[in-house]
Amino acid sequence: MEENTNVLFLEDKFMKTFKYYKSNKPKPSLDNVIQLEKCFTDKITDVTPESDIEDTRAELLGLKSLKEWKIFSLNRHPGLLLIRNPFTALGQRYWIRKCLEEYPRKPNKLNIDIEMNLQDWWEECFRNGQCERLLQKKLRWTTLGYHHNWDTKVYTEQNRSPFPEDLAELSDILAKYLGCSSFRAEAAIVNYYHMNSTLSAHTDHSEINLEAPLFSYSFGQSAIFLLGGKDKSVEPSAILINSGDIVVMSKEARLSYHAVPKILPATETPWDDLGIAKESSKNPSFKYISKSGEMKSMMRKNEDNKEWERFKNYIQESRINMNVRQVLKEKQDCISM
Numbered sequence: 633m634e635e636n637t638n639v640l641f642l643e644d645k646f647m648k649t650f651k652y653y654k655s656n657k658p659k660p661s662l663d664n665v666i667q668l669e670k671c672f673t674d675k676i677t678d679v680t681p682e683s684d685i686e687d688t689r690a691e692l693l694g695l696k697s698l699k700e701w702k703i704f705s706l707n708r709h710p711g712l713l714l715i716r717n718p719f720t721a722l723g724q725r726y727w728i729r730k731c732l733e734e735y736p737r738k739p740n741k742l743n744i745d746i747e748m749n750l751q752d753w754w755e756e757c758f759r760n761g762q763c764e765r766l767l768q769k770k771l772r773w774t775t776l777g778y779h780h781n782w783d784t785k786v787y788t789e790q791n792r793s794p795f796p797e798d799l800a801e802l803s804d805i806l807a808k809y810l811g812c813s814s815f816r817a818e819a820a821i822v823n824y825y826h827m828n829s830t831l832s833a834h835t836d837h838s839e840i841n842l843e844a845p846l847f848s849y850s851f852g853q854s855a856i857f858l859l860g861g862k863d864k865s866v867e868p869s870a871i872l873i874n875s876g877d878i879v880v881m882s883k884e885a886r887l888s889y890h891a892v893p894k895i896l897p898a899t900e901t902p903w904d905d906l907g908i909a910k911e912s913s914k915n916p917s918f919k920y921i922s923k924s925g926e927m928k929s930m931m932r933k934n935e936d937n938k939e940w941e942r943f944k945n946y947i948q949e950s951r952i953n954m955n956v957r958q959v960l961k962e963k964q965d966c967i968s969m
C-alpha cells in the first residue's frame with residue numbers, strides 16, 4: 633500500500649525535461665545536451681572496438697569502412713550506444729531518397745492512409761510538375777515489414793509486407809559489427825519530422841523479442857533525443873543527434889522511455905559533401921539483397937545533383953528517422969494466433 637502511494641506521487645521528471653527542450657520562448661540552453669563532437673568525457677565513453685574487421689558490403693550500402701566508425705556508450709544508460717555518422721555523403725543521399733521515394737509506396741502503410749489512398753505518395757507530391765508542399769508535409773510515418781499497429785500495439789501475420797532488402801542488409805552489417813549476428817530486421821517505423829515536430833515520451837515494447845536491440849538511423853536536420861529509464865520519474869539525458877548518427881537501444885536501455893522534444897537546424901549538411909567517388913571494385917555477397925548490380929547504380933544515381941535536387945529540398949527542412957526492430961524470437965518464424 634505504502635509503495636503504491638509512493639508511485640502515485642513520483643514526479644514526472646521526463647515530462648519536465650521534455651517541456652524544457654520543446655519550448656521556443658524561452659529557448660532552451662544546450663549546455664547540458666550531450667554532443668558527440670564535443671568533449672563530454674564525464675557523460676560518455678568511447679567504446680570503439682579495436683579490431684580490423686571489415687565488411688565488404690559496407691561501401692555499397694553507403695557506409696564508411698568499419699575502421700573509421702566511432703562508437704560511444706552513455707555512462708548513465710547502460711545498453712545505449714551512439715555511433716557517430718558512419719555514412720558516406722552518397723550513403724546519406726541514398727537512404728534519404730529511399731525514405732521519400734520508395735518506402736512510402738504501397739503496400740507499406742502511411743499515416744495519411746486514413747485520409748487518402750495513395751499508391752505512391754512521393755510521385756503524387758510532384759504530379760503537376762511542381763511540389764505539393766501541403767501533401768509533402770502530411771507524411772509523418774511509414775511502416776515496413778510487420779506493420780506497427782498504433783491502436784492495438786500488436787503485430788500480426790495479416791498486417792505484414794516484405795521488409796526492404798537494403799535496410800535489412802544495412803542492419804545486418806551493424807548487428808554483426810556490434811556482435812549480435814542473430815539480429816533480423818523485421819519491422820520498421822520511418823518517422824518524418826518538420827522543424828516544429830515532436831515525438832512524445834514512449835517505450836517500444838510491442839515486439840515479441842525484447843532482447844534484440846533496436847536500431848535508429850537519423851538523417852537530415854538535427855534533433856534533441858531524450859533518454860530516460862523504466863518509468864518517467866527518471867530524469868532523462870538529452871543527446872544531440874546529427875545526420876547519419878545511429879542510436880542503438882539494447883539491454884537495459886531497450887525498454888527505456890525516450891522522446892524527441894526538438895528539431896534543430898543542422899549546422900553541417902554531410903549529404904552535400906560529395907568527394908570524388910571512385911568506382912567501387914567490390915562485389916560482395918549479400919545476405920538479403922537479391923539484385924546486387926542494381927545496388928551500385930542506385931547508389932551512384934544520386935551523384936547527379938539534378939537527380940538529387942527534390943530530395944535535397946525536402947531534407948533541408950526535415951528530419952527522417954528509420955527505427956528498425958526484430959519482432960520474432962531467434963528460432964521463431966511467424967506469429968501464431
Ligand SMILES: O=C(O)CCC(=O)C(=O)O
Binds near residue numbers: 821891953
Ligand atoms: O526519431 C527518433 O529519433 C525516435 C523515433 C522513435 O522513438 C520511434 O520510432 O519509436
Ligand SMILES: [Fe+2]
Binds near residue numbers: 834835890955
Ligand atoms: Fe521509440
